[in-house]
Amino acid sequence: MFQNEQQTKNKTEDQKVTIDKNIDFWKWFLWILQEARIVDTNYSVKGSYVWLDWGYKLFKKIYAFAQEAYIQSGHNQMQFPTLIKESTFLKETDFIRNFENDVFWVDREGSKKLAKGERLALRPTSELIIYPMFARWIRSWRDMPLKVFQNVSIFRCETNETRPLIRNRETIGFIEGHSAFQSKKEALAFLESIGKTYSILFEKLGIPVKFIEVPKWDQFAGSTKTIDGYVILPGSKSMELFTTAYLGTTFSKIFNIEYLDQHKKKQFVHLLCYGPSIDRILATIIAYYGDNKGLVLLPDISPIDMIIIPIFNRKNKSIIMQYSNEIKKQLISFGFKVEIDDNELTTPGMKFYQSEKLGIPLRIEIGQKELANNEITITRRDTLQKETLNWQSQSIQAHI
């Protein structure tokens, strides 16, 4: 995480130029994505981004929360393929009409041109991939509820105005849940419980979400009841964070997902699909909590709780490093995730900037004064308040 020091060095000049979140939000957003090592937006394919080390760590933290929620609510994790045959697409005319301008089409395998019907689409979403498998797996009422989820990349070339994390052409953090039920009643009850699960998740992440039932004309193709979660970003633009849709029996009829009920009668299954995009959840966390110095991370989200920055000269280096390592060891024994930034190529000042940009909740400075008085100096990232504490482990633990 502390690589590319030279780049950091080259950029210290820029840091004096304040990019103001309240004046130009998008400029600030792009600045923070790069400086906090979230994504690199300079990849050569439009709407595709490189997830950098810090961004990917945040991705994994958010993903772990979402994964846990899915598993706790009885889902099996699976993974479905990326490519969809054109002939499958042609079975569902509403769906293809909805997505026809959004799809990347593979027309060639090597030098071989694919024939009509055999051409392959990159999934814009996975209904057409998952539901034909449901038709294979579901035979009787005993096979339900069937609940699966997956985390995959999805591809949509819908827009020219791409925005990293928010409007991508490849979105890596799509978490799709799909489930099948015997009746509309059961399906809607589960939809409601999924909504509650999300509410708890977003509360934990500190994101204020509004649930809105989507009017019929704006619904996902094949849906009969859709409730979406929205946030309002700075600049008053609303953004969809996740969707939950009751699909009724629309897809069951297209793909023949039938089951024998308790009276041996054939019935169509009732389907739900739902899911957030981690990309957008992270964008929201950045937009809500970040400031002109960088990210501000809640302790639940931050990959580490605190960073120790030792301040030494040639004479006191070894003793300060020793003291820092002792403190690190004790803090770890209390259960905190702690790192020392002992990079020799950067100055303490640059390390302060860096830890503020990354949004690490607490920064601990240890220099000659701290060493002499058996103290540590702690700065909170959210309030930027500084405090010097006597290093008595018990009281520190209570304080932190």
Place this chain on the structure above:
Amino acid sequence: MFQNEQQTKNKTEDQKVTIDKNIDFWKWFLWILQEARIVDTNYSVKGSYVWLDWGYKLFKKIYAFAQEAYIQSGHNQMQFPTLIKESTFLKETDFIRNFENDVFWVDREGSKKLAKGERLALRPTSELIIYPMFARWIRSWRDMPLKVFQNVSIFRCETNETRPLIRNRETIGFIEGHSAFQSKKEALAFLESIGKTYSILFEKLGIPVKFIEVPKWDQFAGSTKTIDGYVILPGSKSMELFTTAYLGTTFSKIFNIEYLDQHKKKQFVHLLCYGPSIDRILATIIAYYGDNKGLVLLPDISPIDMIIIPIFNRKNKSIIMQYSNEIKKQLISFGFKVEIDDNELTTPGMKFYQSEKLGIPLRIEIGQKELANNEITITRRDTLQKETLNWQSQSIQAHI
């Protein structure tokens, strides 16, 4: 994991037909993939498979080992896009010659035909994606070594004879490491340490790997030294499990990955790429340890250590369930991962079959006899040996 009982029921007839690993390995392999819920091979796009619940759990276990090895050896985890512009491909003629028959080409975005040079390839591997970014990130010797890895799907339409997990068209478990060094010497030293890391990993997984230096004419395009790891599958076919390649400065020259050395002189960086495919690691574990009853999993790989199967009638049900739950609780307190198969729709016999197919290391039966004598009956999956033990927690723990 115990869903689709009806399917299981429908198939009990088939179970009597023995599919013999030693007589027809490939028939057995396909049988086990489906029966142990690893992948479903019935997806409509050739060479693409659906990862089922048990298979995906095994995938995550193996992935966790590999991820840890990468992180311990100083790699940053990132994620790079799927699509590559044709114009990038055209910069590297050797590379494109190597892969020209293997690439899925996106020729259309929606209804819009893409022009020559703008067409997009699905990554067959990520050199052309990652190295142009390295060129942006590396400025001076201070930026190295730069070590990154990612876990992504890769796409290759090279063969018509696809084999699930072994010769796919989409491989979901590709773990690519890429790193940049100042000199050949440093690069080769790291290549060697990566080799050692893999040896340890494969030993842990119980896989006998042979390292072989690949002759020049068979090397990956752009490589100047390649050491691959092979296993011999039943039927004496050898399979490449992973590759480690020293790429020299071939790609550095194509993508201008230069740095200023300690004497402010411009130099090209030296590149390494390496990685296993989890799909093939899992295939090897299945092929090596599986038998005619199903998977056999080493405790390190199995998502759970033991499964408790209660055997009851209407009269003793509640007391047997109570005893089983007590035992589960205690085993969990010893640190084991334990589940009870309390599904009411299947018989104990079907549960035995199921636990053997899944390869769970230990099966615990608890019936009237066990209850009466304060015992449990344990069957090891690898030897199929059965043993009845007195339930005295301390001694049990020592025994297991």
